[in-house]
Amino acid sequence: MGVKHERRCWLVKSEPTTFSFDDLLAAPESTTPWDGVRNYQARNYMRDDMRVGDEVVFYHSNATPPCAVGLAEVASAARPDPSQFDADSPYADPTSDPGEPRWLLVDVRALRPFARSIPLSEIKAHPVLRELLVARRGNRLSVMPVSPEHLDVLVALAATDVRRSAPD
């Protein structure tokens, strides 16, 4: 028997007015290069820890309400982010050395939208999900780890109908 890889799970943020989960679903192969990450910690997660097939929660930031909207997966290993060398890109970094690019990206592929989106308010109020990094005050990472246990809770919650406040 081969050695079983431990699951690694992630959450990525995107502003839906810039790039939404629907945009990802509509992209060729439902896949896009996750470019523009300009934070060292987020870059290091992509470079050192992300593997093809890792599950990814897609989160809409700066949305009304901010919420987790669907499931995606890592679809490539980390590679240089071309936008850092594109002078016309808002993500251009003229100080990055093409021989040793500073910024990396991975491809992200949409798997399926959640049956219902889970708003941040519900994540914060949830006894387990409140531990998520995205629920922590002041957190600004655009790529962050999520434990498999937390991801499972979130996915199960997102598969349910909106909870009724009273039985019929």
Next chain:
DNA sequence: GCCAACGTTGGC
């Protein structure tokens, strides 16, 4: 639009 939190920059 406001502002708290955070990362980065640069003077010293």
Next chain:
DNA sequence: GCCAACGTTGGC
């Protein structure tokens, strides 16, 4: 190496 200034993120 410290830290104030600044820019950005992102919830509200």
